[in-house]
Amino acid sequence: MKILVTGGAGFIGSNLVRHLLAETDHEVINLDKLTYAGNLASLADVQQDARYRFVQVDLCDAQAVKTVFVEHDPDSVMHLAAESHVDRSIDSPGDFIQTNVVGTYHLLHASLNHYQQMESPRRDDFRFLHVSTDEVFGSLSMDDPGFCETTPYDPHSPYSASKASSDHMARAWHDTYGLPVLVTNCSNNYGPYQFPEKLIPVVILKCLQGELIPVYGRGENIRDWLYVEDHCRALTRVLQKGTVGETYNIGGNNERTNLDLVKMLCGLLDELQPAADGKRYEENIRFVTDRPGHDLRYAIDASKIARELDWRPAEDFASGFGKTVRWYLENASWWQDILSGDYRMDRLGQKA
Numbered sequence: 001m002k003i004l005v006t007g008g009a010g011f012i013g014s015n016l017v018r019h020l021l022a023e024t025d026h027e028v029i030n031l032d033k034l035t036y037a038g039n040l041a042s043l044a045d046v047q048q049d050a051r052y053r054f055v056q057v058d059l060c061d062a063q064a065v066k067t068v069f070v071e072h073d074p075d076s077v078m079h080l081a082a083e084s085h086v087d088r089s090i091d092s093p094g095d096f097i098q099t100n101v102v103g104t105y106h107l108l109h110a111s112l113n114h115y116q117q118m119e120s121p122r123r124d125d126f127r128f129l130h131v132s133t134d135e136v137f138g139s140l141s142m143d144d145p146g147f148c149e150t151t152p153y154d155p156h157s158p159y160s161a162s163k164a165s166s167d168h169m170a171r172a173w174h175d176t177y178g179l180p181v182l183v184t185n186c187s188n189n190y191g192p193y194q195f196p197e198k199l200i201p202v203v204i205l206k207c208l209q210g211e212l213i214p215v216y217g218r219g220e221n222i223r224d225w226l227y228v229e230d231h232c233r234a235l236t237r238v239l240q241k242g243t244v245g246e247t248y249n250i251g252g253n254n255e256r257t258n259l260d261l262v263k264m265l266c267g268l269l270d271e272l273q274p275a276a277d278g279k280r281y282e283e284n285i286r287f288v289t290d291r292p293g294h295d296l297r298y299a300i301d302a303s304k305i306a307r308e309l310d311w312r313p314a315e316d317f318a319s320g321f322g323k324t325v326r327w328y329l330e331n332a333s334w335w336q337d338i339l340s341g342d343y344r345m346d347r348l349g350q351k352a
């Protein structure tokens with residue numbers, strides 16, 4: 001089978017491409033625009049794999065998206081490409097509307113054309129897996145049950161509103177045109193290759209650089225955390241075994257306040273790489289003005305995917321975060337190239 005993965009140069013996408021190549025015999029076409037968040041260095045170890053291809057395409061370029069389907073003739077699509085950082089969505093929402101809404105439309109349109117031209121039995125196995133977030137459900141109070149697949153949408157940030165829009169479109173393309181769509185909504189991911197603007201790498205890298213660690217508000221917001229490889233296993237399971245037209249919520253059953261999480265990361269680093277000045281890293285925590293519209297709590301009820309597809313997270317909180325911190329310690333050149341901007345150098349040595 002040939003799978004078109006969009007956003008394969010990003011955090012989850014690069015882990016997914018690696019997972020598919022290692023755990024299945026599928027071919028993988030990685031469609032990515034290479035925005036600031038896309039980094040082919042995250043896939044350096046698979047570049048030479050004969051089952052892997054990269055195409056640099058912007059989802060907002062309808063003709064280029066169509067051409068990928070004609071030239072590569074995929075058997076399924078896993079759609080991850082998106083603008084994904086909430087803070088950036090507050091500063092420049094237009095990019096989020098273009099990629100997450102308009103780009104998803106172009107991909108759905110091209111996928112439907114392709115699907116309609118396929119012949120059975122290949123056509124019967126075609127799937128369009130739309131990968132989304134729990135942020136579309138809005139915010140929970142402390143004693144609410146976790147989001148389930150029927151929780152009404154209530155997005156609050158431009159990011160979550162754009163993802164909610166794309167989720168609705170994906171489902172509409174199933175209901176209206178019969179495209180074999182599946183949707184997943186997942187909680188916060190952490191693990192190797194996460195861009196250093198998101199909470200976990202920010203904390204690790206601030207510690208390693210001896211800088212102050214910013215925490216929004218009083219650090220009371222609660223998130224559920226899932227190790228990225230567990231998410232990749234879940235996505236592969238949904239693609240292979242999920243029921244067309246259904247949605248599956250994916251979560252780690254690992255709720256923590258941001259402050260507890262940051263302190264836990266500081267404690268891990270105290271053990272693995274003590275600060276040069278002998279201080280404990282958590283002494284560098286500083287509370288900063290809260291994000292506007294910051295949702296208090298997200299939690300996922302992942303019982304449907306456990307019951308129907310026999311998926312559960314394998315990594316627990318301590319082991320997953322231990323692996324993640326060690327990965328950033330052992331792969332300093334990956335994040336140093338990002339912090340310096342060198343990862344955007346083209347072959348002529350100019351920044352993209």
Ligand code: NAD
Pocket residue numbers: 006007008009010011012013031032033034035036037038039057058059060079080081082083084085099103131132133134163185186187188189190195
């Ligand atoms: P990311 O920002 O790390 O990667 C996004 C990738 O999409 C990048 O490689 C980027 O170059 C590419 N891209 C952006 N705009 C594009 C365009 N117009 N055309 C083609 N490619 C484009 O994001 P991520 O954290 O890996 O998230 C991947 C997906 O998973 C997103 O759809 C996100 O909403 C969803 N998700 C993320 C999380 C999380 O915790 N990170 C949780 C649940 C769901």
